[in-house]
Amino acid sequence: MIKSLKAVKTRLSQTLFKSLNIATISQRLINTSTTHEAIQNNKAMVIQHDVKGYDEFTKLVEKLETSADGQPIHVLFSGGKDESGQSWCPYCVKAEPVVHEALPKAPEKSHFIHVDVGERSYWKDLNCPFRKDPNTHLIFLPTLLRWKSPQRLDGERVSNKDLVEMIFEDED
Structure with missing residues (x-):
């Protein structure tokens, strides 16, 4: 019986090891493909x-403000997600x-x-820091904005493809 338990344990370990290797290889191929595609597009x-959270x-944001080399920072605020990955916020x-x-469409x-x-x-608490912070001053979810800029969309307007593309494309 001990030999058969060892054999089962060994087989399980080998199977798990193989599946991890396959998953790792798959992820590396995907990453390589994505990087290659970006290089091909020269972008x-x-x-x-x-x-998650304030x-x-x-x-x-504090880190990016000092290290983003002047590149735009776009922020999408949205409702939290449950265990199944679904947000409580329908918009x-x-x-x-x-x-x-x-x-x-966003800059490189x-x-x-x-x-x-x-x-x-x-979110519904009126003292929620996202609502109180003068840099975010959120009223609606979702909200898409360009950090430190007046450009912002909120509520249903964030579902408008043309408006969203304009926020990503426009220079200040």
Whole structure:
């Protein structure tokens, strides 16, 4: 019985190792393909960041303000997601694919931050820091803005492909 347990354990380890190797190889191929495609198009990609909550957002923005070399920073604020990856905010669900589809219109090496503002009850609190911060002053979700600029879209307008593309393309 001990020999058969060892054999099962060895087979499981080998299977797990093989699946990890296949997953790692697949991911590297995807990354290489994406990088190769960007090189072929002679266009650097937008640098994307995903953060959750106010503290993560403010830390990242502070870092980017000093290191982004003057490149634009675009920010999408949206409602938090549940275990299945679905946001409680129906307008956010509708807007996210529109925004991500328009990202290639953004300048090379610009930054895009997707901010998960948290659960609905946190967002609805009038003292929510995203609402109180004079740099964000959020009223609606989703909100797409160019950091330190008057350019912003909120609510249903973030689902308008033409408006979203304009925010990414326009210079200050």
